[in-house]
Amino acid sequence: MTPRRKRLAIAAGVLLALAAATALVLNAFRSNLVFFFTPTQVAAGEAPQQRPFRLGGLVRAGSVQREGVQIRFIVTDTQREVPVAYTGLLPDLFKEGKGVVAQGALGPDGVFVAREVLAKHDENYMPPEAAEALKRAQAQAPQAAPTLVENGR
Numbered sequence: 001m002t003p004r005r006k007r008l009a010i011a012a013g014v015l016l017a018l019a020a021a022t023a024l025v026l027n028a029f030r031s032n033l034v035f036f037f038t039p040t041q042v043a044a045g046e047a048p049q050q051r052p053f054r055l056g057g058l059v060r061a062g063s064v065q066r067e068g069v070q071i072r073f074i075v076t077d078t079q080r081e082v083p084v085a086y087t088g089l090l091p092d093l094f095k096e097g098k099g100v101v102a103q104g105a106l107g108p109d110g111v112f113v114a115r116e117v118l119a120k121h122d123e124n125y126m127p128p129e130a131a132e133a134l135k136r137a138q139a140q141a142p143q144a145a146p147t148l149v150e151n152g153r
Helices: 003-032 039-043 128-139
Strands: 053-059 065-067 070-076 081-087 099-106 112-119
Touching: 039 053, 039 081, 039 128, 053 081, 053 128, 081 099
Parallel strands: 081 112
Antiparallel strands: 053 070, 053 099, 065 070, 070 081, 099 112
16 A cells, blocks of 8 residues: 555545544434423424423412322413423422423323423523513413413314
8 A cells, every 4th residue: 555545544534533423423412402492382383292392481370289299380481381290309499480491391191291390590580581482472462371281282
């Protein structure tokens, strides 16, 4: 093998290894990417059906039901509502009427099954996506907030 062909083979090997590493990194990034959706977007069918995502909004007052470590509550953006089921311990700051972000997946019955629940950490903070979604929902005409299950989804 001539020196020129050796250099070409080494360069091709390096490029192949770089392409493989890039493909692995992009695949890992894509599989771990979790998007944020509001109850209105979930009701409109914009949320993925087979992949986990984050659901954000306010915990509707009077909606929290506890049975041991199983908790059910409703997340609303003042326009639409999504029922949530969670098994585990909730954060200390989790309260009705306060901001919440739940990560999980939408079940076939329309109930969002959360594997993680995050609550805001002080009176001034709400995730930017949730704050923007609530502003948009409040700017539209006020109407009753039907749940996702009531809409037949």
